[in-house]
Amino acid sequence: QKEVEQNSGPLSVPEGAIASLNCTYSDRGSQSFFWYRQYSGKSPELIMSIYSNGDKEDGRFTAQLNKASQYVSLLIRDSQPSDSATYLCAVIKSGGSYIPTFGRGTSLIVHP
Amino acid sequence: GAVVSQHPSWVICKSGTSVKIECRSLDFQATTMFWYRQFPKQSLMLMATSNEGSKATYEQGVEKDKFLINHASLTLSTLTVTSAHPEDSSFYICSARSRDNNQPQHFGDGTRLSIL
Numbered sequence A: 001q002k003e004v005e006q007n008s009g010p011l012s013v014p015e016g017a018i019a020s021l022n023c024t025y026s027d028r029g030s031q032s033f034f035w036y037r038q039y040s041g042k043s044p045e046l047i048m049s050i051y052s053n054g055d056k057e058d059g060r061f062t063a064q065l066n067k068a069s070q071y072v073s074l075l076i077r078d079s080q081p082s083d084s085a086t087y088l089c090a091v092i093k094s095g096g097s098y099i100p101t102f103g104r105g106t107s108l109i110v111h112p
Numbered sequence B: 001g002a003v004v005s006q007h008p009s010w011v012i013c014k015s016g017t018s019v020k021i022e023c024r025s026l027d028f029q030a031t032t033m034f035w036y037r038q039f040p041k042q043s044l045m046l047m048a049t050s051n052e053g054s055k056a057t058y059e060q061g062v063e064k065d066k067f068l069i070n071h072a073s074l075t076l077s078t079l080t081v082t083s084a085h086p087e088d089s090s091f092y093i094c095s096a097r098s099r100d101n102n103q104p105q106h107f108g109d110g111t112r113l114s115i116l
Helices: none
Strands: A010-014 A019-025 A030-039 A045-050 A055-058 A062-066 A073-077 A085-092 A107-110 B005-006 B009-013 B019-025 B032-038 B045-051 B067-073 B078-079 B090-097 B109-116
Touching: A010 A019, A019 A030, A019 A085, A019 A107, A030 A062, A045 A062, A045 A073, A055 B109, A073 B067, B005 B090, B009 B019, B019 B032, B019 B090, B019 B109, B032 B067, B045 B067, B067 B109, B078 B090, B078 B109
Parallel strands: A010 A107, B009 B109
Antiparallel strands: A019 A073, A030 A045, A030 A085, A055 A062, A062 A073, A085 A107, B005 B019, B019 B078, B032 B045, B032 B090, B067 B078, B090 B109
C-alpha cells in the first residue's frame, strides 16, 4: 500500500459543479495535511493546510479531514475551467523526519 | 507572504557543463529546503532535503557527487548539477519551509534544464 494514494483521474466535471478530490494515507499518526495545485509545466502552489478533524473552508475550497478513516479530501465549489490542473495531496507523518509525502496527484478537468 | 524565488527559470547548455540553481526564501527564514525533480507527466520526485548549516540528506538513488546542494544560510540554498548530460534534462523545483516542521512548504517557480 502506498503511503499517500490519490486517484490519478482525470476527473472531469462541468463548469459550476462541485469537484471532489480524495486522498488516503497509510500512517495513522500523520498530523499535517496539505493540498497543492499544479498547472501543467508549473510548480505546485499551496491551496490549503489542515491539521484537525473536520472541515476547513477558504473561498471556493473546502478541505475535509477524517483521521479515523485516514482520508483527506478537497472540495471545489463552482468549478471553473481555470481550476483544471493536477491536485497534489501531501502528508507529514508524526515522529519522523517531517519530510512531506506526496500523492501522485489527481488531474481535474473542468469543461465549459 | 511565504515567497520562494528560484533562478534561473530555464537553462539550455551543452553536455558536460555544470549548472547552478538558486533558491531563495524572500520573506521568511527557511530552516529546511527541499529539491525535487519532475519529468513530463510524472510525479514530483524528492531528490534531497537540506537543513541550514547541515549537509543535505539525499534520497536513495540520487548521486550526491552529481547533485551538489549547499544550504549555507536561512534564505539561500543552491543545487549544482555537475557535468550535466542529456539524461539530466528535467524540471527542477525547490521548496522551503520555516522552522515549524508541521507548516507547509512553499515552492519556487522551478528551473527547466535542457542539456544538449
